[in-house]
Amino acid sequence: MLLNLVVMVVFCLPAGGAASSGQLLSEPSPGVRGDIQIWSWNIAAASLEKLIPSFQERYPGVRISIDMNGSSVQSRFMLSLSAGVGAPDLSQLQAREAPRYALTGKLTDLTAVARKYERAFAPSFWDSCVQDGRIYSIPWDIGPCAVYYKRSLFTKYGIDPEAIETWEDYVAAGKTLLERSNGQTKMLCLALGGLSDFFEILLQQSGGQIFDAEGRIALYSNETLESLTVIKKIMDAGINANIFPWSFEYFASFKSNSIATYPMASWFGGLMRDYAPDTSGDWGVFRLPAFRAGGLRNSNLGGSVLVIPAQSTQKEAAWAFAEYAMCTPQAQLDQYRDFDLYPALLSTHQDPFFDEPVPFFGGQKVRRLFSLDIDKIQTMNRTTDWMEAVRYIAQALSKWTAGEREAPEIVLAALEEKLSRRLNRPVAPGSPSGKGRP
Amino acid sequence: MMSRRTRQILLRLLTYVMLAALAALFLFPFYWLLISAFKAKDQIFALPPQWWPSPWRFVNFASTFEKTNIVRAFFNSTVIAAGHCTLALFLCSLAGFAFAKYPQAPGRDKLFAFVLATMMIPGAVTLIPVFVVLCKLHAVNTYWAMIVPGAASAFGIFWMRQYAAENIHNDLLDAARIDGCGEFTIYWRIVLPILRPALAALGILLVIGSWNNLMWAFIVLRTKNMFTLPLLIYLLNCENRTPFELIMAASLLATLPLVAAFLLFQRQFIQGITAGAIKG
Numbered sequence: 001m002l003l004n005l006v007v008m009v010v011f012c013l014p015a016g017g018a019a020s021s022g023q024l025l026s027e028p029s030p031g032v033r034g035d036i037q038i039w040s041w042n043i044a045a046a047s048l049e050k051l052i053p054s055f056q057e058r059y060p061g062v063r064i065s066i067d068m069n070g071s072s073v074q075s076r077f078m079l080s081l082s083a084g085v086g087a088p089d090l091s092q093l094q095a096r097e098a099p100r101y102a103l104t105g106k107l108t109d110l111t112a113v114a115r116k117y118e119r120a121f122a123p124s125f126w127d128s129c130v131q132d133g134r135i136y137s138i139p140w141d142i143g144p145c146a147v148y149y150k151r152s153l154f155t156k157y158g159i160d161p162e163a164i165e166t167w168e169d170y171v172a173a174g175k176t177l178l179e180r181s182n183g184q185t186k187m188l189c190l191a192l193g194g195l196s197d198f199f200e201i202l203l204q205q206s207g208g209q210i211f212d213a214e215g216r217i218a219l220y221s222n223e224t225l226e227s228l229t230v231i232k233k234i235m236d237a238g239i240n241a242n243i244f245p246w247s248f249e250y251f252a253s254f255k256s257n258s259i260a261t262y263p264m265a266s267w268f269g270g271l272m273r274d275y276a277p278d279t280s281g282d283w284g285v286f287r288l289p290a291f292r293a294g295g296l297r298n299s300n301l302g303g304s305v306l307v308i309p310a311q312s313t314q315k316e317a318a319w320a321f322a323e324y325a326m327c328t329p330q331a332q333l334d335q336y337r338d339f340d341l342y343p344a345l346l347s348t349h350q351d352p353f354f355d356e357p358v359p360f361f362g363g364q365k366v367r368r369l370f371s372l373d374i375d376k377i378q379t380m381n382r383t384t385d386w387m388e389a390v391r392y393i394a395q396a397l398s399k400w401t402a403g404e405r406e407a408p409e410i411v412l413a414a415l416e417e418k419l420s421r422r423l424n425r426p427v428a429p430g431s432p433s434g435k436g437r438p
Numbered sequence: 439m440m441s442r443r444t445r446q447i448l449l450r451l452l453t454y455v456m457l458a459a460l461a462a463l464f465l466f467p468f469y470w471l472l473i474s475a476f477k478a479k480d481q482i483f484a485l486p487p488q489w490w491p492s493p494w495r496f497v498n499f500a501s502t503f504e505k506t507n508i509v510r511a512f513f514n515s516t517v518i519a520a521g522h523c524t525l526a527l528f529l530c531s532l533a534g535f536a537f538a539k540y541p542q543a544p545g546r547d548k549l550f551a552f553v554l555a556t557m558m559i560p561g562a563v564t565l566i567p568v569f570v571v572l573c574k575l576h577a578v579n580t581y582w583a584m585i586v587p588g589a590a591s592a593f594g595i596f597w598m599r600q601y602a603a604e605n606i607h608n609d610l611l612d613a614a615r616i617d618g619c620g621e622f623t624i625y626w627r628i629v630l631p632i633l634r635p636a637l638a639a640l641g642i643l644l645v646i647g648s649w650n651n652l653m654w655a656f657i658v659l660r661t662k663n664m665f666t667l668p669l670l671i672y673l674l675n676c677e678n679r680t681p682f683e684l685i686m687a688a689s690l691l692a693t694l695p696l697v698a699a700f701l702l703f704q705r706q707f708i709q710g711i712t713a714g715a716i717k718g
Binding site: 076 | 569572573576578579656657658660661676
């Protein structure tokens with residue numbers, strides 16, 4: 001907690017100190033030499049590691065060491081940026097946090113070399129890489145969303161996944177499931193204190209925002225209202241299990257028959273395979289339920305980007321690797337095949353690989369399913385305060401869902417005011433809460 | 439009616455039982471650390487718990503040396519603890535002596551009140567300003583960043599002042615001055631030896647504090663070759679593939695010198711309370 005505070009305040013330091021040239025102006029030559037260090041985490045790190053041999057066929061002079069460097073990668077990265085020492089040549093960041101880092105002015109400006117890829121990625125992901133018209137990061141993987149379900153449970157209780165088209169249908173199916181299983185099987189995990197992931201999925205799907213394009217608070221809208229209404233309906237129906245996401249119980253639920261579905265991002269499939277390999281074949285995926293018939297049935301959760309710190313002395317070599325790993329279809333496909341990192345690079349989505357049946361999901365062609373309507377997912381206005389705002393929202397939602405669950409309008413009005421006060425940002429004009437001044 | 443003697447014995451017995459229970463409570467984590475350092479990862483988390491490792495896996499230590507830069511971290515921790523302790527003892531004793539024995543110094547009381555007032559400021563508040571200062575001095579990721587901040591701590595100065603005020607007699611200082619001793623020589627040759635017990639006691643606290651300092655190390659040490667032991671151990675944590683057996687082995691290794699040093703210094707610490715230059 002304390003450390004978070006330090007890191008947050010360090011963000012706000014004016015970009016000063018050791019000035020290094022923060023721009024990469026020329027394409028790397030095939031003869032570029034270097035010894036680059038990369039910070040990454042988890043399967044993403046393993047995925048990069050596997051790309052090294054094929055990369056070195058193109059750039060034999062570049063040596064790469066990948067550092068799966070444990071706890072608090074992003075905090076440590078921020079401290080190293082601020083101090084001007086100790087940052088790697090290339091680092092992974094959460095896509096939604098990238099704007100904060102770009103604002104420090106301590107990332108390499110990649111505009112000259114990366115501009116040509118502007119249309120290669122879905123706009124909702126590309127936009128988090130751009131700050132004031134300059135490009136500071138390059139999209140890596142994305143997290144299009146759908147609902148994972150357990151086939152055996154759906155069959156046993158007579159539920160047709162194809163019939164679930166709206167959240168209304170989803171709640172109804174959940175009630176049926178609860179009834180027919182005598183309360184043994186819940187539709188999903190949704191913990192009172194762990195609502196933020198689900199809320200983010202709904203928010204981005206609904207077209208709602210936390211901030212408007214000018215960075216003002218714009219949480220209160222019909223779209224957000226709809227998102228909260230879905231949460232309320234699920235909770236009121238009692239079809240959720242109060243299991244905290246990423247807890248031991250949560251992972252254990254893959255193997256038990258207590259939970260039937262997981263509305264989650266594409267990378268979640270990799271986790272399932274890791275934790276419950278013996279459930280292979282028993283899983284299926286159906287598209288995210290829409291808010292109303294015919295509405296958007298996709299959203300995004302997570303995803304990451306790669307950045308080059310301005311202090312790196314090997315920017316050319318670092319870019320050569322980043323470009324290879326992120327902007328080459330084959331490299332992106334390899335990462336998806338082996339590590340479930342869904343390619344941000346749109347051209348890969350045309351590959352026949354996307355139409356192959358996946359045995360873990362009972363032979364379903366889930367890759368294609370996730371790719372549908374990715375271009376329709378809206379861009380979120382992240383600002384520097386995104387993570388903090390989400391924290392306040394999650395707190396308020398916990399309090400709301402744990403209590404009487406009054407009308408969502410009341411929650412949103414109070415939340416807008418709180419966000420405005422805490423983040424020192426005005427409420428956008430036209431907000432139904434009436435707090436915004438035109 | 440119980441005799442007075444029986445009552446005394448019972449009371450003492452009760453005291454010992456309670457002390458033993460408390461001691462067991464405090465020793466248990468060490469015991470757990472010790473046995474876990476010799477277990478395989480799944481044995482550490484086995485339920486019911488295994489109270490005795492079988493077999494004893496010395497290989498945990500071999501892989502700690504092989505997979506982590508623990509030797510370098512030992513070296514860094516030692517340099518930093520020794521450096522910080524030495525500098526802090528010098529500055530605190532110098533200041534404490536001055537506050538105790540120079541009543542004629544202008545503004546002494548106000549200055550001392552100011553030093554004490556800084557104790558009221560929570561340490562967390564100073565983390566950011568100090569980090570910013572070190573950034574500007576380009577001192578981040580150096581030993582200095584770990585050694586210098588906090589070396590002239592208010593607590594240390596207060597500690598030294600109290601000890602000096604009680605144990606150094608003005609006559610002794612005057613005698614030295616008559617013999618032609620300069621003020622710094624007085625401090626160095628007369629005051630320091632008298633302060634030895636206080637130095638030892640404060641030194642123990644400083645070394646423990648420095649050796650275990652994770653938060654500040656996390657903030658200012660940026661590259662692997664500069665990592666201290668706590669930082670090295672902390673950064674072995676990985677989302678879902680944390681090598682707990684290595685963490686336990688490394689923690690055990692990191693704790694041993696501290697335990698040894700503490701036992702060594704403790705004798706001096708206890709003896710020292712009563713020792714002084716002028717006896718009788």
